Amino acid sequence: MLLFLQQPPAAPPLPEQLQAGQKLFAAQCGFCHGRDAMGGETGPNLARSAFVRDDTTGDQMRTLLRNGRVDKGMPAFRLGDSDVAAIIAFIRDQRTNANGARRTVDAADLQSGNAGRGRSYFNGAGRCATCHSPTADLAGVANRLQGLELLQRMLYPSRSRTAKVTVKTRSGETIAGTLAYRDEFTIALTDATGRYRSWLAREVTFTVDNPLDAHVEQLAKYTDDDMHDVLAYLQTLR
Numbered sequence: 451m452l453l454f455l456q457q458p459p460a461a462p463p464l465p466e467q468l469q470a471g472q473k474l475f476a477a478q479c480g481f482c483h484g485r486d487a488m489g490g491e492t493g494p495n496l497a498r499s500a501f502v503r504d505d506t507t508g509d510q511m512r513t514l515l516r517n518g519r520v521d522k523g524m525p526a527f528r529l530g531d532s533d534v535a536a537i538i539a540f541i542r543d544q545r546t547n548a549n550g551a552r553r554t555v556d557a558a559d560l561q562s563g564n565a566g567r568g569r570s571y572f573n574g575a576g577r578c579a580t581c582h583s584p585t586a587d588l589a590g591v592a593n594r595l596q597g598l599e600l601l602q603r604m605l606y607p608s609r610s611r612t613a614k615v616t617v618k619t620r621s622g623e624t625i626a627g628t629l630a631y632r633d634e635f636t637i638a639l640t641d642a643t644g645r646y647r648s649w650l651a652r653e654v655t656f657t658v659d660n661p662l663d664a665h666v667e668q669l670a671k672y673t674d675d676d677m678h679d680v681l682a683y684l685q686t687l688r
Contacts, residue, residue, distance in 0.1 A: 463536075463539035463542075463543065467535070467536050467539050468536075468539055468540055468543055470532075470533070470536040471536035471537045471538070471539050471540030471541075471543075472540050474529070474533055474536055474537050474540075475487060475537050475540050475541070476674065477669075477672060477673070477674055477677075478527055478529075478537070478669055479493070479537070481598070481601060481602060481605055481606075482524075482602070482606070483495075483496055486544060487540070487541050487544040487545075488544065496541050496544065496545070497541075497544045497545045498545075499545075502541055502542070502545055503545070508535075508538045508542075511538050511541070512534055512538065515527050515529065515534050515537065515538075516534070518666075524606075525606060525665070525666040525669065526666060527666075527669065528666075528667065560597055560598060560601060560678070560681060561682070562678050563675070563677075563678030563679040563680070563681050563682030563683075564679050564682055565679070565682040565683045565685070565686050566683075567675075567679040567682075568678075568679035568680040568681065568682045568683030568684070569683045571676055571679055571680055571683075572680055572683055576668065576671075576676070576680065577664070578680070581661065581664060584687050588684070588687050589687065590687065590688060591684055591687050592684060592685045592686065592687050592688045593688050600681065600684060600685070601677070601681050604665075604677075604680065604681065604684065605665070605669065605672075605677070606665070607662055607665055612628075612660075612661055613628065613629035613658060613659065613660035613661070613662070614626065614627070614628060614629065614658070614659045614660075615627065615628070615629045615632075615637065615639045615656055615657065615658045615659070616656060616657050617637060617639065617647075617649060617654050617655075617656045618654060618655045618656070619649070619653075619654050620653065620654070625639065625641060625647060626639075626641070626642075627639035627640050627641040627642060627647070628640045629658060629660065630646055630648075631648065632651075632658070635650065635651055635652075636648055636649070636650065636651060637649055637651045637654065637656050
């Protein structure tokens with residue numbers, strides 16, 4: 451006779467883990483999903499998400515955080531295991547305790563930065579000036595984009611059309627082209643002839659050269675003040 455034992459419930463998260471998860475979520479995810487995970491201007495409400503509800507082990511959320519969803523504009527996050535666990539714990543806690551009301555972003559919340567500090571960060575620690583120029587690609591950016599839209603473009607820029615990928619198959623064939631699609635299961639490119647080609651990621655080796663990776667890396671370094679300071683500086687570029 452087979453006995454099926456019920457999996458014991460997971461221990462509740464410690465207050466310190468929830469506090470860490472709240473800070474990480476606000477810094478990394480809050481501008482799309484809201485600082486409380488209940489939805490922002492563009493990101494879905496994770497407190498009412500069926501994906502979160504059905505992921506009882508947290509494995510799918512962990513994979514999503516690790517690999518992102520580039521087709522949906524969500525970057526991969528380079529976070530340690532404890533940070534990932536803290537973010538998942540915070541999202542689950544919000545699902546348990548939140549009333550599900552969708553939040554909006556108050557415009558005043560975006561005006562707390564210091565433009566002088568933002569300029570220093572742009573030219574210094576943030577290394578933004580290695581790719582961008584206030585007199586070239588960013589000239590007049592504050593006239594084209596305002597408020598939350600400008601902040602979102604700064605944190606999560608549109609998918610780069612210049613991202614390149616080189617794929618090597620098990621047979622030894624090497625194919626290079628423009629990155630067309632990537633998720634945790636698939637890698638695809640458009641080759642020099644315009645042909646779309648895709649492979650299971652586990653069956654090939656590949657390298658991606660994407661200029662926007664610097665923005666993804668920056669997400670793990672920004673403090674809340676840094677983000678608002680750089681935004682304040684960008685708002686002066688008219």
